[in-house]
Amino acid sequence: MSVDPMERYEAVIGLEVHTHLKTRSKLFSPAPVRYGDEPNHNVHPIDLGMPGVLPVLNEKVVGLAIRLGLATHSRVNQRSVFSRKNYFYPDLPKGYQISQYDEPIVSKGWIEIEVPTDSGQPAAGEKKRGETPKERRRIGITRAHLEEDAGKSIHDAAVAGADDTHIDLNRAGVPLLEIVSEPEMRSPEEASAYLRALRSILRYIDVSDADMEKGQFRCDANISLRRRGESRLGTRTEIKNLNSFASVEGAIKAEIVRQAEILDDGGEILQATMAYDPQRGRTRILRLKENADDYRYFDDPDLIPLIIQDEEIEAVRADMPELPDEKRVRFQDEYGLSAYDVGVLISSRPLAEFFEQTATACGSAKSAVNWITRDLMKELNERGVDVGELAITPEMLGALIRLVDEGRLTARSARDLFPELAEQGGDPEAIMRVRGLEAVSDPGVIDGSVEEVVGANAKAVESVRAGDDKALNFLMGQVMKATQGKADPTDVRRRLVERIRG
Amino acid sequence: MQRITRQDVERTADLARLSLTEAEIVALTRDLDRILEHADQLKDLDTESTVPTAHAIVLPTPQRADEPVPGMDVESALANAPLREGSAFVVPKVIEGEES
Numbered sequence: 001m002s003v004d005p006m007e008r009y010e011a012v013i014g015l016e017v018h019t020h021l022k023t024r025s026k027l028f029s030p031a032p033v034r035y036g037d038e039p040n041h042n043v044h045p046i047d048l049g050m051p052g053v054l055p056v057l058n059e060k061v062v063g064l065a066i067r068l069g070l071a072t073h074s075r076v077n078q079r080s081v082f083s084r085k086n087y088f089y090p091d092l093p094k095g096y097q098i099s100q101y102d103e104p105i106v107s108k109g110w111i112e113i114e115v116p117t118d119s120g121q122p123a124a125g126e127k128k129r130g131e132t133p134k135e136r137r138r139i140g141i142t143r144a145h146l147e148e149d150a151g152k153s154i155h156d157a158a159v160a161g162a163d164d165t166h167i168d169l170n171r172a173g174v175p176l177l178e179i180v181s182e183p184e185m186r187s188p189e190e191a192s193a194y195l196r197a198l199r200s201i202l203r204y205i206d207v208s209d210a211d212m213e214k215g216q217f218r219c220d221a222n223i224s225l226r227r228r229g230e231s232r233l234g235t236r237t238e239i240k241n242l243n244s245f246a247s248v249e250g251a252i253k254a255e256i257v258r259q260a261e262i263l264d265d266g267g268e269i270l271q272a273t274m275a276y277d278p279q280r281g282r283t284r285i286l287r288l289k290e291n292a293d294d295y296r297y298f299d300d301p302d303l304i305p306l307i308i309q310d311e312e313i314e315a316v317r318a319d320m321p322e323l324p325d326e327k328r329v330r331f332q333d334e335y336g337l338s339a340y341d342v343g344v345l346i347s348s349r350p351l352a353e354f355f356e357q358t359a360t361a362c363g364s365a366k367s368a369v370n371w372i373t374r375d376l377m378k379e380l381n382e383r384g385v386d387v388g389e390l391a392i393t394p395e396m397l398g399a400l401i402r403l404v405d406e407g408r409l410t411a412r413s414a415r416d417l418f419p420e421l422a423e424q425g426g427d428p429e430a431i432m433r434v435r436g437l438e439a440v441s442d443p444g445v446i447d448g449s450v451e452e453v454v455g456a457n458a459k460a461v462e463s464v465r466a467g468d469d470k471a472l473n474f475l476m477g478q479v480m481k482a483t484q485g486k487a488d489p490t491d492v493r494r495r496l497v498e499r500i501r502g
Numbered sequence: 503m504q505r506i507t508r509q510d511v512e513r514t515a516d517l518a519r520l521s522l523t524e525a526e527i528v529a530l531t532r533d534l535d536r537i538l539e540h541a542d543q544l545k546d547l548d549t550e551s552t553v554p555t556a557h558a559i560v561l562p563t564p565q566r567a568d569e570p571v572p573g574m575d576v577e578s579a580l581a582n583a584p585l586r587e588g589s590a591f592v593v594p595k596v597i598e599g600e601e602s
Contacts, residue, residue: 023568024568025568025570030566030569030570030571031571031574032571033570033571038576038588038589038593039589040576040579040589040590040591042573043573044571044573044574045574056564057564057565057566058568059565059567059568060568072503086517086518087525088519089596099599153596154590160587160590160592162595164591165592165593165595165596166585166587166591166593167590167591167593169579169591169593218561294538304559304563306563350568353509
């Protein structure tokens, strides 16, 4: 039997994402939402489940949920209801989580992902390198509902000791949107593409920072397998608490292998909740769902159903920032950029905005995109930072590009200057003057250097006459050296060729 | 027709972490059944054109501005804790991932 289970089975994957909403205070209490503080410093009696308290809805989250609904082509429900989800756990002081159940605030939408054309299909022999045709696919959004986060249990023995668990309720009550996808993904790569697309949207519309390291963007994955050609769904399992793209892909791969082995042996998949161990690259059963979770949901009597008026939805719509997919289309149309370049530029909203401002500042979208995808991205990747964290501004990069495009600074000098500008900022023209980096454009000076180099390298000159381009490159290098790299290489080449080949 | 069985009561009590005596189980089974019987009378009414009442008051949802206030005093927050360490509540070891 072949090693790749994807040849025999089709994976059916659905994802549930919990994303922290970008608010200053909690969902139902005025306690601050902050990360990294000492335990239990950001709590309110409401978060502690004290008797007699009344939750009051934070108005900001309503607007954020509407934004998500509009950005995912979903229906924003004019009536939604808060329900109590009852369970007992030490980091849930009330004994219930306020969530939404049968009437969520957002339902039935979709987002687009970009996947290799053969994604989810059995691998057809060796894949060709460098050529992966891509297609855009819609993944359905089943629903998105508002709920409060639980507190944090600290199990780490180094902090809590071997016999104890510490409870920190700073996170208790932080507003979340739980976004549930349709089971429409067919491979770990598609699941990852969906998460990236969703995270990008959340950041573009300023609904969530979706920082996985801070636990602001967490994922549960539902997976079942069925034989290729079968239309009935298999029994699914749910992997909980996947907190990085690598662990989402790793966990789904591992679970596909585990289920395939059981099915190959004629076994039966048991409905279960799973955990993923990234060190061992394996999933294991946490608990079987023989006793289906019984959370005894009921409408929260403390909260009146949430009614959203049309005007409110329209006000949010009028205020919506441009979405990644809209930007993609516009950048291609307006600036005539390649799909690859656009993909890099729209990967984050600050980068896309940096590009547009640079293009305006230097008057050339083409030059701006070259400098950003090459030099700026290199700095960002090497430093592992976002564009906002560098000192360079679009105005500075625009000024630098203008100096090059006007022939006042060679591309080489500009590139040498770039890392310093990225780190410390500054006025490129002033730096150029102080350092004496102005391009040599005086024909007399360049011709002087050409004459000198030609006189000193008779042998190479002979070779150039004989048509040897390598020798020409050598001579060019000599002239560039003599002019300290401040001459325009194209100009130098032209003058050398004229001088030698006449 | 019995609407609530003894098993329903035992399971619900278990989910709610309630420990009931034999007498309480018997009484609750009977009482809950009678409550449902009472509610069942609604079935005799024509509610075709009646909007379900989710809440007794018709009001817009009260909302507050997203303005944080400082968290409560840590000592008060922890005052009821049987065990604490630093400013954390301490509970017996929980097996990771058991719930949600």
